[in-house]
Amino acid sequence: MSSIKWKVVWNTVSQLFGKVVGSGAMLLVSIMIARSFGAQGYGDFTKITTFVAFFYLLVDFGLNAVYLKRQTDWATLLGLRFVGGIILMFIAIAILSFLPQGAAQGYTGMVRLGIILFTPTILIQGFIVSANAMFQKNLRYDAATVALTVGNIVVVVLVWFAVYGLSNRVGILGVTTSLLLGLCVTAIVSLFFVRRIHGSVNISFDFGISKTLFLAALPLGITLLFNQVYFRVDSLVLTLTRSTTEVGLYGLAYKMFELPLVIPTFFMNSVYPLFVRQLNQESGIRNQGIKHMVKKILLFMIPTSIFMILVLWFAAPLLSTIRPEFFESISILRILIIGLPFFFFSSVVMWALIALGKQIALALIYGSLMTLTIVLDILIIPTFGAIGAAWITVGSEALVLIISGFVLQRYLRNS
Numbered sequence: 001m002s003s004i005k006w007k008v009v010w011n012t013v014s015q016l017f018g019k020v021v022g023s024g025a026m027l028l029v030s031i032m033i034a035r036s037f038g039a040q041g042y043g044d045f046t047k048i049t050t051f052v053a054f055f056y057l058l059v060d061f062g063l064n065a066v067y068l069k070r071q072t073d074w075a076t077l078l079g080l081r082f083v084g085g086i087i088l089m090f091i092a093i094a095i096l097s098f099l100p101q102g103a104a105q106g107y108t109g110m111v112r113l114g115i116i117l118f119t120p121t122i123l124i125q126g127f128i129v130s131a132n133a134m135f136q137k138n139l140r141y142d143a144a145t146v147a148l149t150v151g152n153i154v155v156v157v158l159v160w161f162a163v164y165g166l167s168n169r170v171g172i173l174g175v176t177t178s179l180l181l182g183l184c185v186t187a188i189v190s191l192f193f194v195r196r197i198h199g200s201v202n203i204s205f206d207f208g209i210s211k212t213l214f215l216a217a218l219p220l221g222i223t224l225l226f227n228q229v230y231f232r233v234d235s236l237v238l239t240l241t242r243s244t245t246e247v248g249l250y251g252l253a254y255k256m257f258e259l260p261l262v263i264p265t266f267f268m269n270s271v272y273p274l275f276v277r278q279l280n281q282e283s284g285i286r287n288q289g290i291k292h293m294v295k296k297i298l299l300f301m302i303p304t305s306i307f308m309i310l311v312l313w314f315a316a317p318l319l320s321t322i323r324p325e326f327f328e329s330i331s332i333l334r335i336l337i338i339g340l341p342f343f344f345f346s347s348v349v350m351w352a353l354i355a356l357g358k359q360i361a362l363a364l365i366y367g368s369l370m371t372l373t374i375v376l377d378i379l380i381i382p383t384f385g386a387i388g389a390a391w392i393t394v395g396s397e398a399l400v401l402i403i404s405g406f407v408l409q410r411y412l413r414n415s
Contacts (some may be wrong), residue, residue, distance in 0.1 A: 014141045014142040014144075014145045016262075016263065017145055018141075018144065018145030018146075018148045018149055019148075019262040019266055021145075021149045021152060022148050022152045022262075023259045023262060025152035025153065025155055025156045026152070026155075026255070027255075027256075027259070028156055028159075029155060029156060029159045029175075029179075030042075030255050031322055032159055032160065032163050032164075033045050033159075033163070033172075033175055034248075034252055034322045034323060034326060035322050036163045036164075037171070037172065038245075038248070038323055038325060039244075039245040039246075039248035039249050039252075039323070039325050039326065040244050040245050040248060041172055041248070042248035042251055043243075043244035043245055043246070043248030043251060044108070044110065044111050044114070044172050044244060044248075045175065045176070045248075045251070046235065046248060046250075047107060047111050047115075047235075047239055047244075048111055048114040048115050048118055048172070048176055049118070050232060050235045050239075050251075051092070051096070051107075051115050052092065052115060052118045052119055052122065053232075054228060054229075054232055055088045055089075055091075055092050055119075055122045056121075056125045057224055057225060057227075057228040058084075058088055058221075058225065059081055059084055059088055059122055059123075059125055059126040059129070060126075060224065061214075061217055061220075061221035061224065061225075062217045062220030062221045062223070062224050062354075062359075063080065063133075063213060063214075063217045063221075064077075064129060064130075064132065064133040064136065065217070065220055065354060066213055066216045066217045067133050067137075067213070068133065068136065068137055072209065072213060073209070074130070074133070074134055074194075074198060075202040075203060075204035076204050076205070076206055076209050076213070077130055077213065078127070078130045078201075078202075078203050078204075079203045079204045079205035079206075079210065080210040080214065081126035081127070081129070081130050082126065082127075082203055082205070083210075084126065085122050085123035085125075085126035085127075086123060088123075089119045089120065089122050089123060092115070092119050092122065093115075093116060093119060096112060096115055096116070106239065106240060107239070110171075110172070110173070113173065114172060114173050114176045117173065117176055117177060118176050118179070118180060120180060121179070121180055124180075124183045124186075124187045125183070127187040127190065127191060128147075128183070128186055128190055131144070131147070131187070131190035131191055131193070131194050132190070134194050134197060134198055135193070135194075135197075140197060141266075143190070143193035143194075143197070144190065144193075146189065146193070147187075147189035147190040147192075147193065148186055150185060150186065150189050151182045151183060151184075151185040151186025151187075151189065152182065152186075154181065154182045154185045155178055155179055155181075155182030155183075158177075158178035158181055158182065159175050161178075162174035162175050162177075162178050219359030219362075219363050220354060220362075222363045222367070223350075223359055223362040223363045223365075223366050226363065226366035226369075226370040227366050227370075229370050229374070230366065230369055230370040230374070231393075233370075233373060233377055234250075234373075234377050234381065234389035234392060234393060235247065235250070235251070235254075235389075237377040237381045237382075237389070238385070238386065238389060241381060241382040242381070242382070242385050242386070245325075246385055246386050249325075249326065249328050249329045249332065249386055250329070250332055250385075250386035250390075252319065252322075252326060252329050253329040253330075253332035253333040253336060253386075253390070254332075254336065256312065256316075256319070256329075257312075257333060257336040257337060259312075260305075260308040260312070260337075260340060261340075261343055263304060263308070263344070264301060264343065264344045264347035264348065265347060267297070267300075268297075268347055268348065268351045271293070271297065290352055290355065290356065290412065291412050293352075294349070294408075297348050298345065298348060301341075301344040301345060301348060302341070302344075304344065305340045305341040305343075305344040305345075308337070308340055309337050309338070309340050309341075312334075312337045312340075313334060313337060316330045316333045316337075317330055328386075331387065332386050332390050335390040335391055335394065336390050336393060336394065338394055339397050339398065342394070342397040342398045342400070342401045343397050345401050345405070346401040346404060346405075349401065349404045349405050349408050350362060350404060353404060353407065353408055353411075356408075356411065358408075358411065361407050362404065365400065365403050365404055365407070369396055369399055369400055369403075372396070373392060373396045376392050376396075377389065377392060380392060
């Protein structure tokens with residue numbers, strides 16, 4: 001067990017190191033974009049990346065969790081993501097044609113072109129998350145860290161060249177292309193390591209196996225989809241009802257808010273295989289084991305989330321040093337970080353329920369809260385703007401934690 005614990009620690013540290021490098025790179029990219037293009041330009045950048053990033057979740061769809069449980073051939077997983085990624089690219093472009101276009105609100109011609117240029121990242125993301133499944137299975141997230149680090153270094157260099165080397169001549173589209181190329185490098189390096197671990201990199205598409213994988217992942221995929229919608233719908237409503245400048249102010253604050261959220265995500269990626277191993281025990285021993293693991297993880301999450309609140313609270317005024325117009329992002333960021341403990345704790349509860357096979361319950365929870373969040377966003381954001389969006393984000397995650405925590409506690413007590 002000590003060797004397993006050290007592997008978990010090593011993988012968690014590897015992921016955190018990679019994410020520190022990745023988050024640092026994205027922070028530099030965000031600062032360069034915000035400083036060079038202002039809130040208006042950063043708003044356009046946010047519209048492009050937020051729209052496409054929604055489809056990253058669909059190409060992921062929780063298939064890695066099913067792969068780890070069923071030990072399906074990795075080539076089939078990659079093949080399913082390849083086919084799904086191509087389909088999602090066309091769907092993304094098709095949906096774009098129905099969205100409103102306007103000078104102050106909506107999706108301008110330039111933003112639409114940026115989205116079209118950025119859609120190949122949906123397929124690339126499919127390759128990256130498939131490689132991560134292999135790394136997670138073999139507890140080799142150090143390989144994912146190397147790939148992520150190399151790709152982010154390429155992104156920073158290319159964005160710097162696009163912004164400063166070309167004197168802003170390529171604009172936001174040049175920055176978007178730089179991100180695309182950086183993700184390509186991450187995917188190539190990831191697949192290189194997969195070949196070293198697995199022995200080969202092949203794509204195989206078996207309709208029967210792929211259908212089985214998809215159906216098995218469907219409850220979790222729907223849950224993650226609901227999660228993504230309620231997590232991102234505020235940016236969409238802001239885009240359609242408020243100015244591009246306000247989208248940029250909210251987008252920069254949200255980017256800073258997302259930095260500490262990688263901690264529970266990557267920690268749970270390392271711990272999830274240990275949750276799965278508990279399923280081989282008898283129900284009583286299994287539930288006690290999972291309950292014990294949840295308590296130990298929360299003991300780590302509580303002080304970590306409080307520490308991150310303090311750091312970001314006092315660091316928030318630095319946003320105005322990028323450009324004075326980002327002064328309004330400070331209050332938005334401070335509202336968002338109040339919800340950090342909710343996001344940290346709900347990640348633990350969600351993956352515990354997934355390990356216990358409670359995806360349908362999770363889908364119902366996130367589906368209900370997604371509906372509530374959409375209604376609140378439509379009613380509140382047009383009047384209160386980014387401030388209203390921030391408070392809805394915090395309140396929604398608090399409800400997720402309360403309801404999902406109740407479900408987990410009740411299941412562990414009664415089964």
